Amino acid sequence: MAFAGAGFVTDFIDRAGIIDVDRVADAFRMTKGQLAETVGLAAATVSKAERRTAPRTQSRMREMLEIVSRIREWTGGETQAMAWYRSQPIPALDGRTPEALVKAGEAGAVRDYLDHLALGGYA
Template structure:
């Protein structure tokens, strides 16, 4: 499970695509990236694209631990409103550039903090 989302990003991307049976366009949308970013090697390896994809992989890995697996983690990521963030989903937050806040939120939950 964790290996499907582990760096390096190009391998993580393949793992996410294979594990979740998503297209690269769906992964790009989930990470808040333009679709063309994953299609062009030079864009895929840009620091900003790498950071977004690593963040997505990290969030899904953390959520997989308590949602029951990668598919459930992605369902949570896309659809579960987070009350701490005005009922935005994790995907909404990542796409808005607030992915670090989602990672921090999951870290708090992991140590028994209030969601």
């Protein structure tokens, strides 16, 4: 299923189909360590080339990018979307932030919440 902002996510994918961690960190003005923390990974995971392509690393990066992509228009841009992702508690999800949910492997709950809002549901 395609989602809003698919082009945004593909901007970070290289020719081999791998999310370029350096490009993501640069785009959000983060160190690789900060980026790793944002998706719930150890800093070494995104610092070592062989670990960057691991399925878990790629999955977490993709989840974060998909969420940021979906909200960037109504938050006012990528920087604001990342701020929302990192700090906005979602009452419907026990007051946890999207960042906390992604770190816990529950990105699907954030996507479901965003789908609910997109269909006119209450926050």
